[in-house]
Amino acid sequence: MASLTLNKIVKRFGSLQVISDVDLSVEKGEFVVFVGPSGCGKSTLLRMIAGLEAISGGELRIGSEVMNDVAPAQRGIAMVFQSYALYPHMSVRKNMAFALETAGLPKPEVEARVNKAAAILQIQNLLDRKPKQLSGGQRQRVAIGRAIVRDPQIFLFDEPLSNLDAELRVQMRVEIAKLHRELGATMIYVTHDQVEAMTMADKIVVLRLGKVEQIGAPLDLYNNPANQFVAGFIGSPKMNFLDATLLSSDETGSVVSLAGQSLRIPRGLAAVHEGRVQLGIRPEHAMLSSGDIALGQMEIVLVEHLGGNTLLYGKLSDGQTLTVQVEDQARLGMGDTVQIFANAARCHLFTGDGRAFAAV
Amino acid sequence: MVGAAVQRQRAGRFVAMREGYGFLLPWFAGFFGLTLGPALFSLYLSFTKYDLVSDPRWIGMANYVRIATADAKFSQAMHVTFTYVFLAVPLKLAFALSIAMILNKGLRGLPIYRALFYLPSLLGGSVAIAILWREVFSADGLFNQVLAVFGIKGIGWVTTPETALYTLVLLTIWQFGSSMIIFLAGLRQIPQDMYEAASIDGASPRRQFFKITLPLLTPVIFFNAIVQTIDAFKAFTPSFIISEGTGGPVNSTLFYTLYLFQEAFAYFRMGYASALAWVLVMIIGSFTAVSFFMSRYWVHYDE
Amino acid sequence: MSERAEERLPGVQYSRWSGIRKHTMLCCVSLVMLYPLLWMVSSSMKPENEIFTSASLFPSHFDLSAYKRGWFGLDVSFGRFFLNSLIVSVLSVIGNVMSCSLAAFAFARLRFPGRHLWFSLMLGTLMLPYHVVLIPQYILFLNLDWIDTFLPLVVPKFLACDAFFIFLMVQFFRGIPRELDEAARIDGCSAWRIYWKIMLPLSTPVLATAAIFSFIFTWDDFFAPLIYLGDPTHYTSQVALRSFIDSTNQSDWGGLFAMSSLAVIPVFVFFVFFQRLLIEGIATTGMKR
Structure with a gap:
């Protein structure tokens, strides 16, 4: 186990800068998830940590050592690839033993470590098979096993579950989380799936266009997103953003006008800001009954029954669209009108350029 | 610190060089010794009269002129x-x-x-x-x-x-x-x-x-x-x-x-x-x- | 018609006759094409006087004496020639597979300054007619005193001079997922170990294809042995066949056909056993043979 520090890490391909000034510190034993839309640079960043991509600028430390130009094998990391990257011509046992044999470890020790890892992952009965005789989930385990045997300081996962079907994905998610607890290892995990990020991470790093948007614990990101992008990216269904006008703002909160109503939201910006803002309300926080602020009437355009809850898509009186998630099965249909309420404490405000108002 | 980073990058590049050119060694020998070298030499010979016994004698475009006309x-x-x-x-x-x-x-x-x-x-x-x-x-x-x-x-x-x-x-x-x-x-x-x-x-x-x-x-x-x-x-x-x-x-x-x-x-x-x-x-x-x-x-x- | 039409796809015109017509036509074309080959083999087993008097494929009686006559038809026996061909071909296979796979690995997988330049130069040599380098190469080998040895035929193969095989392998290597190399790097492999432990074992199809074509091309090669080999004891089978027609044995058609038939056997054997590899090799790379 080791800590990891990124200091102003930059990656350039020619004149194109794909990673800009990333600062991050990962504590020993922490489970950190890099999340972001495709092309945000999360995989590139992971590959730079692994040593598969050269670092154009900045400093990478694992433990206390600078690792910028150290060969991948000498960094004390292990990586699980999206495609698993199992050597197709080697048995599972060989796959897992390969790194140790390359390092010249004595045979009995190689065997002991392979067996131990196989036991952890419960794949002892697969050891003599070739990768193509395995199911997707089994391959995934072997890929993780190959990482475990090396006893790395840091585990790196590059979207490891994206090739699995939905059911298996949930199952493996739980297992990786369990494995993290058992091994107590530092893990860095890349995904584009915010659900995976929310469920697995101690700490989430949200990336967009090669820049860090926010770093924090899952619920922090959910409750206090630093900007509109993070607010929209974390949480499902996506947060509603409504155009509103800021009437006043101070350290005790802000007043905005939306569809002709004045709403007091307990969020503020140090510098007083006036004009157009975005009011953010998560669908699960918009309600049909009580609430301390009222958003007015909504005409329902579409209803999705999910069984356990219901999604209502509708239009407010000023024509802005809104999604509302209600518990259980709502007996509502297209064309019905409902009154929408919310709790002011769960509303968010964003400036025109996307910065969040802080909670007061 | 910048100097050290540059030096490390150079070292990395050197390894890449050594690997790449190492693997290409046989091909380089063939390319220069049996392809590029001979091709250039034959270009030179094409402007000479040469019978393997005496040294090549420069005759300019004469070979090409003869091909084209005579x-x-x-x-x-x-x-x-x-x-x-x-x-x-x-x-x-x-x-x-x-x-x-x-x-x-x-x-x-x-x-x-x-x-x-x-x-x-x-x-x-x-x-x-x-x-x-x-x-x-x-x-x-x-x-x-x-x-x-x-x-x-x-x-x-x-x-x-x-x-x-x-x-x-x-x-x-x-x-x-x-x-x-x-x-x-x-x-x-x-x-x-x-x-x-x-x-x-x-x-x-x-x-x-x-x-x-x-x-x-x-x-x-x-x-x-x-x-x-x-x-x-x-x-x-x-x-x-x-x-x-x-x-x-x-x-x-x-x-x-x-x-x-x-x-x-x-x-x-x-x-x-x-x-x-x-x-x-x-x-x-x-x-x-x-x-x-x-x-x-x-x-x-x-x- | 209405009864059967129900089983058929709507609007598609089916004709049993068109199928039979096609098969008949294809069979005729095959027969015409293969007849000369069959004729060669059958002529080698006919009594001498029947070769040019009957177009039939079936000899009046089997007579294998032509094989014996042909085998010893020149001062040196054909056993020697076939052995020479075998030596040159096997060495060429080894040389080509080794040297071309090394170069192909570098081009396909390693990142080093200048690799794009060298790769395009390599592709350029694909286009360069052999005749341009022929004379200087001859002079070079003459000065090295290699004339009348196998060295001029074999050494270039160890120096990856057949750019075509490099190209073939680069194409294949590029199809192997890069993650495997990366996983191997993380597992601590050097470039050499990745090449040896990952790339080569995964490339057996292309290595086999290259080996087989390399063997066939070398076995059939006529130009280089014609130029470089002077002493009949060094002849390969192709040059020997040619001197067979030049020699006073002009009239021994049976012997000539017998030796010609033997000379195509190795290629034919590869055809029978590795047809699929050969056809795939051609289909994916567009080789000319």
Whole structure:
């Protein structure tokens, strides 16, 4: 186990800068998830940590050592690839033993470590098979096993579950989380799936266009997103953003006008800001009954029954669209009108350029 | 600190260099020692008179001037080679494409036919086949024996100047198998749903061929044509065997490469032969360049 | 018609006759194409006087004496020639597979400054007619005193001079997922170990294809042995066949056909056993043979 520090890490391909000034510190034993839309640079960043991509600028430390130009094998990391990257011509046992044999470890020790890892992952009965005789989930385990045997300081996962079907994905998610607890290892995990990020991470790093948007614990990101992008990216269904006008703002909160109503939201910006803002309300926080602020009437355009809850898509009186998630099965249909309420404490405000108002 | 980083990067680059160039070592030796070096040397030789015994003597453009103006045998070789190339290649490709079209229509026994048609193409480069061909078309050879069955008395096809070259054209067409395989692979690339869409749109099979198959196959046709033409310009063995190295009868099978071989290794005019080699490069090069230029007007690329 | 039409796809014209017609036509074409080959083999087993008097494939009685006559038809026996061909071909296979796979690995997988330049130069040599380098190479080998040895035929193969095989392998290597190399790097492999332990074992199809074509091309090669080999004891089978027709044995057609038949056997054997590899090799790379 080791800590990891990124200091102003930059990656350039020619004149194109794909990673800009990333600062991050990962504590020993922490489970950190890099999340972001495709092309945000999360995989590139992971590959730079692994040593598969050269670092154009900045400093990478694992433990206390600078690792910028150290060969991948000498960094004390292990990586699980999206495609698993199992050597197709080697048995599972060989796959897992390969790194140790390359390092010249004595045979009995190689065997002991392979067996131990196989036991952890419960794949002892697969050891003599070739990768193509395995199911997707089994391959995934072997890929993780190959990482475990090396006893790395840091585990790196590059979207490891994206090739699995939905059911298996949930199952493996739980297992990786369990494995993290058992091994107590530092893990860095890349995904584009915010659900995976929310469920697995101690700490989430949200990336967009090669820049860090926010770093924090899952619920922090959910409750206090630093900007509109993070607010929209974390949480499902996506947060509603409504155009509103800021009437006043101070350290005790802000007043905005939306569809002709004045709403007091307990969020503020140090510098007083006036004009157009975005009011953010998560669908699960918009309600049909009580609430301390009222958003007015909504005409329902579409209803999705999910069984356990219901999604209502509708239009407010000023024509802005809104999604509302209600518990259980709502007996509502297209064309019905409902009154929408919310709790002011769960509303968010964003400036025109996307910065969040802080909670007061 | 910046200095250290630069130094480390240099070290990393050095490892990459060492690995890359290490693996390329044999290729470098071959490239410089047996390809680039010789090519440059032959360019130099083409401006000299050289007989292997005395030193090369610089004569400027004299070899090229003679090739262009005063060498009747060169003109004959050009005539023979061009006739051969522009007869054999189109016929071979047309034949290969027709057979591929027939085979592609889900016919049973495709692998067997494909194998049988490929066999001559695989064996064809050998001296044995050239010898066989010579005997098939000799005065009392197989071809005339078959003609005799129909009461026709044939001539010695390989010994008659008017027909000798055509037996070589036939030999080339006979080896259509590999082109056919490439066409078959190309035909298989055309998605079936395109034909399904076309039949729903009411296109007849004939229209489908001209509007779907042929346009989508043009890259493969182009590729095949280039490869086969370049190869045909370089043909040597059959004309050497059929004419016993002379290019006869009456220089009627004097392929360019055979003429070059004679100049170099029968008369030891190494300078002149080098000039001939470079003229061949120019011919093939300009042919390829023109083809690529023309391809814009008829070759259909997806991207 | 209406009864059967129900089983058919609508609007598609089915004809049993078109299938039969096609098969008949294809069979005829195959027969015409293969007849000369069959004739060669059968002629080698006919009594001498029947070769040019009957187009039939079936000898009146089998007579294998031509094989014996042909085998010893030249001053040196054909056993020697076939052995020479075998030596040259096997060495060429080893040389080509080794040297070309090394170069191909570098081009396909390693990142080093200048690799694009070298790769395009390598592709350029694909286009360069052999005749341009022929004379200087001859002079070089002459000065090295290699004329009349196998060295001029074999050494270039160890120096990756057949760019075509490099190209073939680069194409294949590029199809192997890069993650495997990366996983191997993380597992501590050097470039050499990745090449040896990952790349080569995964490339057996292309290595086999290259080996087989390399063997066939070398076995059938006529030009280089013609130029470089002078002493009949060094002849390869192709040059020997040629001197067979030049020699006073002109009239021994049986012997000539017998030796020609033997000379195509190795190629034929590859054809029978590795047809699929050969056909795939051609289909994917567009080789000319």
